[in-house]
Amino acid sequence: FFSPSNILVTGGCGFIGSNFVHYVVDHHPNVHVTVLDALTYAGNLKNIEGLPKDRVEFVHGNICDEELLNKIVPDHDAIVHYAAESHNDNSIMNPEPFVQTNVVGTFRLLEAARKYDVRYHHVSTDEVYGDLALDDPSRFTEETPYRPSSPYSSTKASSDLLVRAWYRTFGVRMTISNCSNNYGPYQHVEKFIPRQITNILDGIRPKLYGDGLNVRDWIHTEDHSSAVWTILTKGRLGETYLIGADGERNNIDVLRDILRVMGQPEDAFDKVKDRPGHDRRYAIDSTKLRTELGWKPVHTDFESGLEQTIDWYRNNRDWWEPAKAATEAKYRRNGQ
Numbered sequence: 495f496f497s498p499s500n501i502l503v504t505g506g507c508g509f510i511g512s513n514f515v516h517y518v519v520d521h522h523p524n525v526h527v528t529v530l531d532a533l534t535y536a537g538n539l540k541n542i543e544g545l546p547k548d549r550v551e552f553v554h555g556n557i558c559d560e561e562l563l564n565k566i567v568p569d570h571d572a573i574v575h576y577a578a579e580s581h582n583d584n585s586i587m588n589p590e591p592f593v594q595t596n597v598v599g600t601f602r603l604l605e606a607a608r609k610y611d612v613r614y615h616h617v618s619t620d621e622v623y624g625d626l627a628l629d630d631p632s633r634f635t636e637e638t639p640y641r642p643s644s645p646y647s648s649t650k651a652s653s654d655l656l657v658r659a660w661y662r663t664f665g666v667r668m669t670i671s672n673c674s675n676n677y678g679p680y681q682h683v684e685k686f687i688p689r690q691i692t693n694i695l696d697g698i699r700p701k702l703y704g705d706g707l708n709v710r711d712w713i714h715t716e717d718h719s720s721a722v723w724t725i726l727t728k729g730r731l732g733e734t735y736l737i738g739a740d741g742e743r744n745n746i747d748v749l750r751d752i753l754r755v756m757g758q759p760e761d762a763f764d765k766v767k768d769r770p771g772h773d774r775r776y777a778i779d780s781t782k783l784r785t786e787l788g789w790k791p792v793h794t795d796f797e798s799g800l801e802q803t804i805d806w807y808r809n810n811r812d813w814w815e816p817a818k819a820a821t822e823a824k825y826r827r828n829g830q
């Protein structure tokens with residue numbers, strides 16, 4: 495059992511990283527968090543605003559900055575690495591920052607973890623396994639071969655492989671988690687669920703890619719946080735754990751749920767150009783995490799999690815509005 499007292503959270507001003515920082519502050523009163531974040535378009539200081547100053551320190555900087563890492567990493571007993579370029583559509587429009595942040599950035603963190611002998615947890619995605627057919631009864635497990643499809647998922651897969659090599663060759667004390675699609679508060683309006691909620695709030699018709707039958711395996715971001723904490727503190731070194739909450743749903747059903755909860759007709763959306771290389775289905779088997787480490791999700795009712803998320807966007811227009819117009823302009827230029 496590993497009991498960290500001073501952790502470095504990269505990407506702690508993004509969607510999932512900031513939810514993790516809130517989770518640690520709320521559930522682990524003896525842990526101090528340093529957030530390292532470059533505040534790209536996806537990072538927002540408001541996501542960690544109001545957290546106690548003696549518990550959470552913010553460092554503005556880039557994970558590719560070796561000198562900075564040499565300064566801040568040695569004071570910590572664990573790195574939890576969330577920072578990434580995270581959006582598939584962006585990776586299709588311009589892959590370069592994905593290679594830089596996701597591959598080179600991970601390399602830099604691993605070198606720092608090695609140099610200062612710091613425990614390292616790597617946050618990754620189910621997309622490294624490629625996709626499944628709609629009629630395939632199987633789900634991804636820790637043994638599924640890597641077969642990423644997009645520039646985003648291929649850079650995440652590359653980073654996972656670096657982490658495994660740094661364990662085997664240099665003995666860096668690591669674990670990896672591959673999680674399914676997250677939803678919840680603080681998610682950027684470029685992503686599917688927040689995009690459609692904020693479209694409706696702005697009087698814009700929601701936009702569905704292709705035939706809308708693509709399946710994602712949804713998990714509430716708080717459940718992702720509890721899983722990462724469990725793996726960080728109880729996981730076996732060198733191991734990979736898949737995180738999922740049995741939340742498979744196709745996009746059209748999710749969109750109809752959003753429309754219904756928001757009082758719109760079920761067909762009040764536009765079908766737009768499909769994503770090139772669009773993965774058909776993701777599905778996670780999280781048996782290893784559940785049986786070995788005893789983790790289980792709390793938010794098992796997707797409808798109520800979605801309703802809470804819709805309320806959050808209704809009540810936090812000031813948070814999302816500044817990013818909305820530019821995000822939609824970018825999609826429009828792309829025919830989406």
Ligand code: NAD
Nearest residue numbers: 505507508509510532533534536537556557577578580676
């Ligand atoms: P996000 O885009 O909302 O946030 C990314 C954060 O990283 C931002 O705060 C950004 O400023 C920061 N960042 C980007 N480049 C940086 C750099 N070079 N140096 C320092 N900080 C930098 O992403 P997210 O959706 O919260 O995803 C977080 C992590 O979880 C990623 O590693 C992603 O691959 C993984 N993940 C996401 C999902 C999902 O559903 N969103 C699912 C599984 C795994």
Ligand code: TDX
Nearest residue numbers: 580581582619621675684685686689701702703708745
């Ligand atoms: O406007 C849209 N319309 C639409 O139909 C958008 C933005 C998306 N979609 C579809 C594409 C996907 O099938 O909805 C699904 C979800 O799309 P995204 O929110 O872009 O997520 P996805 O591509 O599945 O990737 C997400 O989950 C895995 C995260 O962005 C990744 O960071 C994570 O690794």
